[in-house]
Amino acid sequence: MALSQQEVLAGLAELVNDETGIAAEAVLMEKSFTDDLDIDSISMMTIVVNAEDKFGVKIPDENVKNLITVADAVNFITSAQE
Amino acid sequence: MRTLKQTQQREFTKIYSLGASRGSLTVTNHDIAGPIDSSDEWIRQRTGIITRKRAGAEQSLIDMATEASREAIDKAGIDPAKIGAVILATITFPYQTPSAASLLSAKVGAVNAAAYDISAACAGYCYGIAQADALIRSGVAEYVLVVGGEKLSDFIEPTDRSISFLLGDGAGAAIVGPSDHPGISKSVWGADGSSWDKVGMTGSLIDFRDGKTAWPTLVQEGQSVFRWAVWEMAKVAKQALQEAGLEPKDLTALVTHQANIRIIDELAKQLELPDSVVVARDIVDTGNTSAASIPLAMHRLLSEGLVAKGGYALQIGFGAGLAFAAQVVELP
Numbered sequence: 001m002a003l004s005q006q007e008v009l010a011g012l013a014e015l016v017n018d019e020t021g022i023a024a025e026a027v028l029m030e031k032s033f034t035d036d037l038d039i040d041s042i043s044m045m046t047i048v049v050n051a052e053d054k055f056g057v058k059i060p061d062e063n064v065k066n067l068i069t070v071a072d073a074v075n076f077i078t079s080a081q082e
Numbered sequence: 083m084r085t086l087k088q089t090q091q092r093e094f095t096k097i098y099s100l101g102a103s104r105g106s107l108t109v110t111n112h113d114i115a116g117p118i119d120s121s122d123e124w125i126r127q128r129t130g131i132i133t134r135k136r137a138g139a140e141q142s143l144i145d146m147a148t149e150a151s152r153e154a155i156d157k158a159g160i161d162p163a164k165i166g167a168v169i170l171a172t173i174t175f176p177y178q179t180p181s182a183a184s185l186l187s188a189k190v191g192a193v194n195a196a197a198y199d200i201s202a203a204c205a206g207y208c209y210g211i212a213q214a215d216a217l218i219r220s221g222v223a224e225y226v227l228v229v230g231g232e233k234l235s236d237f238i239e240p241t242d243r244s245i246s247f248l249l250g251d252g253a254g255a256a257i258v259g260p261s262d263h264p265g266i267s268k269s270v271w272g273a274d275g276s277s278w279d280k281v282g283m284t285g286s287l288i289d290f291r292d293g294k295t296a297w298p299t300l301v302q303e304g305q306s307v308f309r310w311a312v313w314e315m316a317k318v319a320k321q322a323l324q325e326a327g328l329e330p331k332d333l334t335a336l337v338t339h340q341a342n343i344r345i346i347d348e349l350a351k352q353l354e355l356p357d358s359v360v361v362a363r364d365i366v367d368t369g370n371t372s373a374a375s376i377p378l379a380m381h382r383l384l385s386e387g388l389v390a391k392g393g394y395a396l397q398i399g400f401g402a403g404l405a406f407a408a409q410v411v412e413l414p
Contacts, residue, residue, distance in 0.1 A: 040128055041304060041305045042304075042308050044305070045305050046312075048309075049313055065305075
């Protein structure tokens, strides 16, 4: 069964915390991965690959560069689940 | 009618010895941070590199390859005239022809050797070991000199933020020969040509001649390459271990291509290696030397006494192509 946006956000926040140590509560929908959370491109790709495993979705390389904010990622994953 | 004669096969091979040569200049992060609007801290955090070795104007690829090869030949204790093939993996020899290997063979006295270069970028040394193993076991050669050598600093752009700041210069050499026991496992190798453009040059030499591009330099799509280098190469490394009939706990060392410390560490994590396995991190003060990086890193582990002769090392090269090769070798 597809997860809700809130559930995807919570799961994604855990992955961000695992990779970077950033508190899960700080991973909010409007935050930018690069500008607000200071996540570099390599950590971003690690989070993407772990998100693929966790949520059972494919996030192709060409889509990764469009994931600017946490909301972009949550929306992509939510749509890809359907 | 006479019967065709074919060479007698040998059962096993091993690496007898290694040699190393690094660029004579030490280039710090401060030295190169300006043109990429960066800092020592940024470069360390993203690559693990503190300094990289680069060759001076007077130090050529052939100079470094010769120095490394002479060390390997001396340590092996063999007559260079007995070397049946000289294989030089490089992407930076500035002549289309003749080969760098041919010149190297003359420099080291390998007067009876076939000599050729291979272009498999950062996988080149492991490609060379695969070929040496096959040439010796088939009886075509008794000893093979395999060299990974690069003068990458001739093909960098100081303002490039994708790869240039990672790169160093050097050469690593190995003598491969017959053995009475298994010393090199079956190689797992290949190339994903569908990603040909993920790592490469900014233009062709024809475009440069015609004034359509500046001097071609190296460039990569770092994020895509990172995903491939960790998660796809973890599958290749596991397959190489399986072909060798070994488990992670049987290894003494993991010697990956020294691309970036983040790739090395994440790849090691994916392989779930026990703490007893030494992970080579020569990149920290040598930089990424493409085809030279694996023999340089292994040579350093041995010369610093971090691993002992006779243990097993999983070596895996990966890079432009996207070419890759992995095998388990007995440490010389």
